[in-house]
Amino acid sequence: MTSDELKPCPKCKSSDVAIEIWPDNPLGPLRVGCKACQYSPDWWENTREEAVEYWNTRPIEDALRSEIELLVKAARYLLNNIYEFGAPTDSVIIEAVEDALSKVSHEQPQKS
Numbered sequence: 001m002t003s004d005e006l007k008p009c010p011k012c013k014s015s016d017v018a019i020e021i022w023p024d025n026p027l028g029p030l031r032v033g034c035k036a037c038q039y040s041p042d043w044w045e046n047t048r049e050e051a052v053e054y055w056n057t058r059p060i061e062d063a064l065r066s067e068i069e070l071l072v073k074a075a076r077y078l079l080n081n082i083y084e085f086g087a088p089t090d091s092v093i094i095e096a097v098e099d100a101l102s103k104v105s106h107e108q109p110q111k112s
């Protein structure tokens with residue numbers, strides 16, 4: 001088991017992460033923790049493979065990261081248009097924001 005099989009720490013992004021072994025822990029002997037910031041999930045596994053898989057599997061974080069990426073792209077698109085063409089019309093802003101929101105949410109935007 002090498003450390004490059006482990007994703008970097010989700011809190012501080014350090015790759016100085018390692019498997020922690022607590023043989024007498026009633027919840028399980030193994031988990032992965034970050035040596036740089038001391039973060040470790042409050043979750044224990046019985047095998048190294050399970051501990052590594054738990055550390056590396058972050059569906060919520062991955063989903064949020066891709067939503068943030070889309071929103072940042074929408075903001076950049078708006079800013080680039082402003083730099084290039086001056087202040088956009090309301091309809092350009094509304095269209096860009098609705099487009100970005102439709103990619104991250106299945107809810108229809110509330111029109112007031």
Ligand SMILES: [Zn+2]
Pocket residue numbers: 009010011012013014034035036037038039
């Ligand atoms: Zn860390």
